[in-house]
Amino acid sequence: MSYFGLHLQTPVDEWDSEILWAAEQGKPYKVCKGFWVEMGKIVKQLSPSTSTVYRYWLDHQQPFLDRAIISPAEADAAADEFIFFFKDSINQHGDVDYVESLNETYPSANILTQRKAVAFDRAFIRRLAVHCPHTRPIVYTAPPGNIDHHEYDVLLPLAEECEAAGGAFGYHNYWSVVNSISYAASQGHAYDYQMRWAWSLDEYLVDRGIRVKWMLGESGPIGAAVGGYWQLPNDGWLLNSVWGGDIDGYMSDVEIMDEMYYSSIPGLEGRLIGATLFTSGYAGWEPFQVQGSLLYRLTDHVINYDVITPPPPPSNDFEEEAWRVTTEMQQNGQNGIRLNANAGIQQQITEDNLYYGWDFQIVTAETDVQNKTVQAVESISGGPPRRVYVWEPGQEIYWFEHP
Numbered sequence: 001m002s003y004f005g006l007h008l009q010t011p012v013d014e015w016d017s018e019i020l021w022a023a024e025q026g027k028p029y030k031v032c033k034g035f036w037v038e039m040g041k042i043v044k045q046l047s048p049s050t051s052t053v054y055r056y057w058l059d060h061q062q063p064f065l066d067r068a069i070i071s072p073a074e075a076d077a078a079a080d081e082f083i084f085f086f087k088d089s090i091n092q093h094g095d096v097d098y099v100e101s102l103n104e105t106y107p108s109a110n111i112l113t114q115r116k117a118v119a120f121d122r123a124f125i126r127r128l129a130v131h132c133p134h135t136r137p138i139v140y141t142a143p144p145g146n147i148d149h150h151e152y153d154v155l156l157p158l159a160e161e162c163e164a165a166g167g168a169f170g171y172h173n174y175w176s177v178v179n180s181i182s183y184a185a186s187q188g189h190a191y192d193y194q195m196r197w198a199w200s201l202d203e204y205l206v207d208r209g210i211r212v213k214w215m216l217g218e219s220g221p222i223g224a225a226v227g228g229y230w231q232l233p234n235d236g237w238l239l240n241s242v243w244g245g246d247i248d249g250y251m252s253d254v255e256i257m258d259e260m261y262y263s264s265i266p267g268l269e270g271r272l273i274g275a276t277l278f279t280s281g282y283a284g285w286e287p288f289q290v291q292g293s294l295l296y297r298l299t300d301h302v303i304n305y306d307v308i309t310p311p312p313p314p315s316n317d318f319e320e321e322a323w324r325v326t327t328e329m330q331q332n333g334q335n336g337i338r339l340n341a342n343a344g345i346q347q348q349i350t351e352d353n354l355y356y357g358w359d360f361q362i363v364t365a366e367t368d369v370q371n372k373t374v375q376a377v378e379s380i381s382g383g384p385p386r387r388v389y390v391w392e393p394g395q396e397i398y399w400f401e402h403p
Contacts, residue, residue, distance in 0.1 A: 002305040003261045004254060004298065005031035005050070005274045007218060008039060009057075010281030012291040016042055018299045023047035027303040031274030033100075033217060035282075037086065040095035051273050053138065053215060055100040056086045065105060065113065068120035075123035080131070082124070087131045098138050098273075099128060100170055100217060106142035111154065114147060118158045125158075125165050137167035138215050144174045144193045144222075144231055152204045159210045168213035168273055171197040175253065176224035176231055177242045183228035184221075184253040187348060187397055193231065194219075194257065198264035206265065214266050216275035220288065221253055236287030247294050254301055319400050322369045322388050326376035329364040345375045345389045348397045360387065 006029065008015060022028050023046060032043045033053035040052040064082055068075035082102070090096055101124040105117040121139035128137045139162055140155065147154070162169060175194040176183040183189040191199050197214055205212060223235025223242045237243040243250050257275070266272045277298070280290045290298065349360055360377040367374055373391045390398040 001027060001030065002254075002258050002302045003030055003267070003272060003274050004219070004258065004302065005029045005033065005276045006290070007276035007279045008032065008034040008281055009279055009285070010035070011039075012280045012289075012295070014295065015280060015291075016046060018295055019043060019050065020046040022299050022302050023050070025303045027305075029274075029302055031215065031276060033276040037089040037093050037096060040097075041093050044095040051097045051215075052095060053098045053100060053217065053276070054086070054090065054096045054135075055103065055217070056082075058082070058085075058102065061102045061105065064102060065116035065120055068123060069112075069116045072119075072123070075119045076127055078120060079123035079127040083127055083131045090132045090135060094134060096135050098168065098215060099132065099135050100138045100141055103141050104143045104172065106140060106146050108146045108148040108151065111151070114151065114154050118154055121158055122161055125161050125167060129165060137162065137165055138170040138217065139167060141170040141217055142172065143233075144172050145196065149196075149200050152201055155201075156205075156208065156210070159205050159212050163210055163212045166213075168215040169197065169201075170215050170217040171201070172218035173197060173216045173275065174218065174220060174222040174231060174278075175257065176228035177221040177237070177249075177253070178224050178226060178228055179241055180243060180246060180249060181228075182221065182243075182249065182253050182256075183224075184256045186228065189228050190260065192229075195260055195264065198261075198266050202264075202266055211269070211271060213271045213273055215273040218278040219257075219275040220277045220290075221250060234287070236285065236289070238287045238289065242287070247297055250294065251297055251301060254298070255305070258305060318370060318372075319388075322372075322374045322390065322400075323376075325367055325369050326364045326374060326388055329367060330376065345373065345391045345397060348389065348391075349377060 006015060019029055019032065028047040029050050031051045031053060033055060035055055035057050037054055040054060043050050043052050064078045067078040090099065101121050107113055124139060125137045128135060139158060173194045176189055184194065221237045221243055223232040223239060224230055235242055237250050238245050261267045261272055277290050279285050279288050353360055359380045361380050362375050363378045364376040371392065375389045377387050377389065387399055387401050
């Protein structure tokens, strides 16, 4: 079953019939997010197992954050004021599973604003339980790439309270596409953008005994600077600088991401609610629209997608064998042979070097160990290899470092 769902700012043609068609085929959409409360009731009537998410659109949110940092009591008052905008509608309709907090208020390298956002989100969890007891909170609706990898400690009390409330973190996980070159499968880009939530933040939280749910509240391809970094928030898939309207390209990304979702720890543990593809409806986001032919293709994907069970990570025995083979090759003089620049491992090493400032180079010829391509690398500054990249065509690139 696909993790992808709809992000509906306003209704678009046939959105409801597509939800119904998938449910009738026994492959319902996992999640549907809307900006109007009545959406929840419609979805539940058509597809009872689909999770429903409501977002209240608010243009001016800074006063809520400024108040939240003053004291817990003032944070509660600010959360009350925000929730009052929609509580009566939520309670009247009663078909909304989750409600989102304030949108994208977590910038990197700004600890004061981070603390304000955490204070508000903690209050939002507390007060939503009082005002709308049948719904659960979605907090930390952070923009892609935020907050930075070394800043996660500020989120610990929020994560603990979110888990206890049955809520979810709502990171936005756009992936970069530049001139029809997709970075959906790039491990380096994924670690910083589309899979940061699972490969970085969730791992950090799990190491501290916290297991939150995840609802990726905005997802999909987005434009970026050359090289795939510095994502451009207004550049959607229809622009020539992104996918140029190429539905096949868009859907190939969706398949790649679904496999990544399933192989992640939250996916394997059932903690991923879903990911909503930005966006459908509402003037002003025309380059991002998911409707018409793309909507039909998405429904076909939801109905027909069968997850490819990812292979287990290489065992220690495999790692020792791969290390032995590559070390032996180097000792025998089979070194300095580079792969084609378009090959998977060479491309990954190049991207890793560029982004992280590394100076790794391949020091053994390409070889095969248990039907997997392995390649030892070392720093050009010298010394023995300390990293081995492993690649099985069609699967993610894996690497390990030898002690």
